[in-house]
Amino acid sequence: MNVKNDTVLDVISSLAKVSKDELKPETELVADLGIDSPKALQLLVELEEALEIEISDEEAAKLESVGDILELCEQK
Amino acid sequence: MAGESGAPFKLRVNSILIHLIVGIFGSTYRICRFEGEERFEKLASGSEPVILSAWHNRIFYFTILIRKRLIRKGVKIAMMSSLSKDGEIGAIFGRRIGARVVRGSASRGGTEGFRRFYRLMKKEGYSTILLPDGSKGPIYKAKMGVAMLAKLTGSPVIPMSYSADRYWRVRSWDKLVIPKPFAKISIAIGDDIDVDREVDDEGLEGCRKKIERTLNELNTRASSCFENKG
Numbered sequence: 001m002n003v004k005n006d007t008v009l010d011v012i013s014s015l016a017k018v019s020k021d022e023l024k025p026e027t028e029l030v031a032d033l034g035i036d037s038p039k040a041l042q043l044l045v046e047l048e049e050a051l052e053i054e055i056s057d058e059e060a061a062k063l064e065s066v067g068d069i070l071e072l073c074e075q076k
Numbered sequence: 077m078a079g080e081s082g083a084p085f086k087l088r089v090n091s092i093l094i095h096l097i098v099g100i101f102g103s104t105y106r107i108c109r110f111e112g113e114e115r116f117e118k119l120a121s122g123s124e125p126v127i128l129s130a131w132h133n134r135i136f137y138f139t140i141l142i143r144k145r146l147i148r149k150g151v152k153i154a155m156m157s158s159l160s161k162d163g164e165i166g167a168i169f170g171r172r173i174g175a176r177v178v179r180g181s182a183s184r185g186g187t188e189g190f191r192r193f194y195r196l197m198k199k200e201g202y203s204t205i206l207l208p209d210g211s212k213g214p215i216y217k218a219k220m221g222v223a224m225l226a227k228l229t230g231s232p233v234i235p236m237s238y239s240a241d242r243y244w245r246v247r248s249w250d251k252l253v254i255p256k257p258f259a260k261i262s263i264a265i266g267d268d269i270d271v272d273r274e275v276d277d278e279g280l281e282g283c284r285k286k287i288e289r290t291l292n293e294l295n296t297r298a299s300s301c302f303e304n305k306g
Contacts, residue, residue, distance in 0.1 A: 037186040037190075038190075038220040038224040040187045041194070041221075042224060045228050057188050057192075060187070060191070061188070
């Protein structure tokens with residue numbers, strides 16, 4: 001796993017309070033991790049800061065799973 | 077997002093009417109007590125982005141106060157307006173008074189709206205007006221968004237309330253308070269509420285409760301000089 005993916009998983013696991021091992025690409029942000037609207041705001045801000053990237057509103061609206069985030073961040 | 081010129085005719089007419097009513101009513105009000113005025117006046121320098129926070133039903137008079145004492149002095153203010161038709165009226169009105177309007181609410185488009193607030197505060201130095209029980213209530217129950225925005229931006233929450241000696245109550249979920257013309261207004265501004273960036277979920281919930289408790293206390297303090305309890 002590359003450094004970028006590792007950072008993404010660090011951010012998600014810290015925010016959702018689950019171990020990185022539990023995070024699979026198919027893990028859903030809302031249904032499985034309970035990421036509500038305020039948490040989603042925190043997640044996006046922390047991802048942008050940690051990876052020094054910008055995630056547009058359109059891109060953010062499509063994020064439903066851990067795999068979606070990994071894929072998006074990989075493209076940045 | 078529809079601009080004012082793209083809004084339906086009826087909505088534009090309604091927003092102009094509201095603007096007129098607010099302007100006419102506002103010119104007749106008299107402030108009889110202003111607790112925390114010094115803190116509020118400091119905001120006019122615009123040097124520090126803050127989160128102005130009041131219950132949803134207090135927005136009518138605060139729009140007048142914020143326009144007069146902050147926006148007209150050059151302070152950059154952003155406000156959220158829901159994506160509903162009523163929100164469209166609020167958005168048109170917000171733009172008319174010189175505020176930057178972000179569309180969204182806790183129930184619809186909330187994350188997007190709060191992210192825009194975050195960027196406006198961090199990158200462009202805007203302060204925001206946020207109504208923690210909006211846009212649908214329940215009344216006087218703060219949602220988590222205000223505390224989360226304070227945590228992420230590092231900007232303080234400035235809790236605010238007011239009461240009037242004579243007022244109407246709108247039959248809406250928030251029981252909107254509209255002071256009657258020539259009403260005396262009592263304003264209460266609370267101490268800054270800071271939210272540490274490193275606070276955990278439990279601590280953040282504590283901050284949310286503190287915002288809720290403080291706003292309710294300010295309601296009581298503001299109305300204490302009148303017989304009625306607006």
